[in-house]
Amino acid sequence: MNGLAFLIPVALALSLGGLAAFFWSMRDGQYDDLDGAAYRILIEDDEA
Amino acid sequence: MNAPLDPRTLVALPLVDSRFVVPGIKCAGCIGKIERELARLDGVAAVRVNFSARRVAVRHDPAMSEDVLVAALAGIGFDAQPVTRAAPAADDAERRQLLRALAVAGFGMMNVMLLSVSVWSGAEGATRDLFHWLSALIAMPVIAYAGRPFFASAAKALRHGRTNMDVPISIGVLLATGLSLYEVVAGGEHAYFDGATMLLFFLLAGRALDAAMRGRTRAEIGALLSRMGRSAGIVQPDGGVRRVAAERIEPGMTMLVAAGESLAADGTVEAGHSAIDNAMLTGESRPEPVAPGTAVHAGTINLLQPLRVRVTAAAEDTAIAEIARLMEEAGQSRGRYVRIADRASRLYAPAVHSLAALSFAGWMLAGAGLHQALVVAIAVLIITCPCAMGLAVPAAQVVAAGALMKRGLLVKDGSALERLAEVDTVLFDKTGTLTMGEPQPCLDGLDPADRAIARALAQNSRHPLSRGLVRALEATGVSPAPLERVEERAGEGVFGTARGIAVALCKGAEDGGAMTVTLVVGERRMPVVFADGLRPDAGQSIRALGDMGLDSRILSGDRIEAVAPVARALGLFARGSAGPQAKLAELERLAAAGRRPLMVGDGLNDGPALAAAHASIAPGTASDVSQQAADAVFVGAGLMPVALGVRVARATMRVVRQNFAFAVLYNLLAVPLAIAGLVTPLIAAVAMSVSSLAVVLNSLRLAKAAG
Numbered sequence: 001m002n003g004l005a006f007l008i009p010v011a012l013a014l015s016l017g018g019l020a021a022f023f024w025s026m027r028d029g030q031y032d033d034l035d036g037a038a039y040r041i042l043i044e045d046d047e048a
Numbered sequence: 049m050n051a052p053l054d055p056r057t058l059v060a061l062p063l064v065d066s067r068f069v070v071p072g073i074k075c076a077g078c079i080g081k082i083e084r085e086l087a088r089l090d091g092v093a094a095v096r097v098n099f100s101a102r103r104v105a106v107r108h109d110p111a112m113s114e115d116v117l118v119a120a121l122a123g124i125g126f127d128a129q130p131v132t133r134a135a136p137a138a139d140d141a142e143r144r145q146l147l148r149a150l151a152v153a154g155f156g157m158m159n160v161m162l163l164s165v166s167v168w169s170g171a172e173g174a175t176r177d178l179f180h181w182l183s184a185l186i187a188m189p190v191i192a193y194a195g196r197p198f199f200a201s202a203a204k205a206l207r208h209g210r211t212n213m214d215v216p217i218s219i220g221v222l223l224a225t226g227l228s229l230y231e232v233v234a235g236g237e238h239a240y241f242d243g244a245t246m247l248l249f250f251l252l253a254g255r256a257l258d259a260a261m262r263g264r265t266r267a268e269i270g271a272l273l274s275r276m277g278r279s280a281g282i283v284q285p286d287g288g289v290r291r292v293a294a295e296r297i298e299p300g301m302t303m304l305v306a307a308g309e310s311l312a313a314d315g316t317v318e319a320g321h322s323a324i325d326n327a328m329l330t331g332e333s334r335p336e337p338v339a340p341g342t343a344v345h346a347g348t349i350n351l352l353q354p355l356r357v358r359v360t361a362a363a364e365d366t367a368i369a370e371i372a373r374l375m376e377e378a379g380q381s382r383g384r385y386v387r388i389a390d391r392a393s394r395l396y397a398p399a400v401h402s403l404a405a406l407s408f409a410g411w412m413l414a415g416a417g418l419h420q421a422l423v424v425a426i427a428v429l430i431i432t433c434p435c436a437m438g439l440a441v442p443a444a445q446v447v448a449a450g451a452l453m454k455r456g457l458l459v460k461d462g463s464a465l466e467r468l469a470e471v472d473t474v475l476f477d478k479t480g481t482l483t484m485g486e487p488q489p490c491l492d493g494l495d496p497a498d499r500a501i502a503r504a505l506a507q508n509s510r511h512p513l514s515r516g517l518v519r520a521l522e523a524t525g526v527s528p529a530p531l532e533r534v535e536e537r538a539g540e541g542v543f544g545t546a547r548g549i550a551v552a553l554c555k556g557a558e559d560g561g562a563m564t565v566t567l568v569v570g571e572r573r574m575p576v577v578f579a580d581g582l583r584p585d586a587g588q589s590i591r592a593l594g595d596m597g598l599d600s601r602i603l604s605g606d607r608i609e610a611v612a613p614v615a616r617a618l619g620l621f622a623r624g625s626a627g628p629q630a631k632l633a634e635l636e637r638l639a640a641a642g643r644r645p646l647m648v649g650d651g652l653n654d655g656p657a658l659a660a661a662h663a664s665i666a667p668g669t670a671s672d673v674s675q676q677a678a679d680a681v682f683v684g685a686g687l688m689p690v691a692l693g694v695r696v697a698r699a700t701m702r703v704v705r706q707n708f709a710f711a712v713l714y715n716l717l718a719v720p721l722a723i724a725g726l727v728t729p730l731i732a733a734v735a736m737s738v739s740s741l742a743v744v745l746n747s748l749r750l751a752k753a754a755g
Contacts, residue, residue: 011162012159026147026148033099
């Protein structure tokens, strides 16, 4: 039973963390331009 | 890596966002160039290219007009079209809402399942009660949040006195949750929280897939009217000329149309000789010569000399506005199409309800208590809840659309695939659909010196044939020869002098339907023949359609002389000189005869027909309006994606029917168990996942069908 008292909150916290990460990534627009990100790494930053 | 953002502009006036469709974005260089160059403009705060959607979002000073930005994009080589904001945003919000609900349901399902598995494997007493309480605490908010799309839709249906798929889902979920809560409080043996959350998860997966299929809405008819000139120079009573906005122009006014300007209203030519590019209205690539007395239409482009035009119809009464109206009306008839999932649920939902009600009544009559009868009724609702059914259609359609996309056919939504599978007649437009749509000159008879002169002459003209000649010569790497005294004469051609020799590029002799120009160098006259070639695999594609039992015909706005050679080459029945109304009438005639036509066309004049046909496909080179009206767009030079589209759509429907058959078969096996009161939460969970997985796996086979 002591193990459970530790493991269940851990399982809940981990999945809540995953859920929060997903919500954040959606709000941040991470899924708006899936193909564009692959191309952006090829752009030269000529101001730098 | 992100768009350059100047911190000083952040404290300035409230900025506005404008969005543009830029189909020409193809590479990393394009993204970099657009973001760099636009950000340099005064008044632009941020630029962000969305590569997947081929869109550019610009945050800018409200004083800056969209036209300036379009011109700036054109200046760096990208054609752009401003987008209206409202419609896609609503669609997008719905998709996001579904994804969030799916994520929450997934979270709930995994955690509740974790606890349920321990209960199934033998947790007892205090441990079981603890796990049930925890499940309840997790499941209640999850169900309240993730169930909203279903509860809202079910409530709406019930308010209108109808029933839909969401009604049994909502009742099942709510009853299961309520009963489980009672069990938990009473310290009972079974709780159905796992079943309820899992049900929501699988169903939301189906809905999210369906929403992902939905492309842009076809409501952007505004784009059509933007083709019309926005303003015109109107001759004032005192003889001066003033710019008047298109919607303020009235019949009876006289407008001056400069060369290269697009007309803002319909009218009759009063003075001047020129040629008009009618391609947008009729699909005809050859410019039409105009003289005093000729009728001209809004949206067409004056190519050569300034014209004085007396306005006969303006604003809402022009031919182009009429096309917009026809499209809007034609699109409504398609809106009445009932999708296969909805047809299935009309039969399914009442059956499920009566079954659950009957088993409840049956157990009550048989002398079982209220509690037991309720448990059985809920088990029936959960077992029959259409998990597999909810996934049956969208899973197959998403896989098929993905496979078709790799082969060059972009299908806009699931309903398009369903209708594409039902077509039995194909109507092709000619120019730009069966043919490439661009007249290609035959340059064989010209030596390099002649080519240099031809390019120099041609680049002084806006005539489509001249522009085609310039493109073809550019491709061969010829640089233009130096010319003097270049002059363009309306209806005749371009004239000039090269090293003292008189040279000209003028109208060629009429030769059947072919288009020719004559290059004159001193005394030599060399004809250059233009041909609008067939797509390389046109014949093969039409044979492939024929093999599937589809009857192909040509329905073109072009003259019949121009259509006949193509029809002969492909062995098709053809009809020429069909305007937008005539095309629409032909489609209605076919529909009345019980046929289901597929319209393949590109021109603006095909717009109403594309919107009215049972299904429609447009080439990627088509006008934006046609691409929006069509169900699918094919890219590249080949016509084969059309035949492939029909084949894959039919395969998709076969798989959808198999999926349905499987879901029904599974119900036939599981429902008797539920009615007999033998279904525990464990059996319900296993049955639900197995049937959903089987449907998804069966749908994945479609990825091969397009190969």
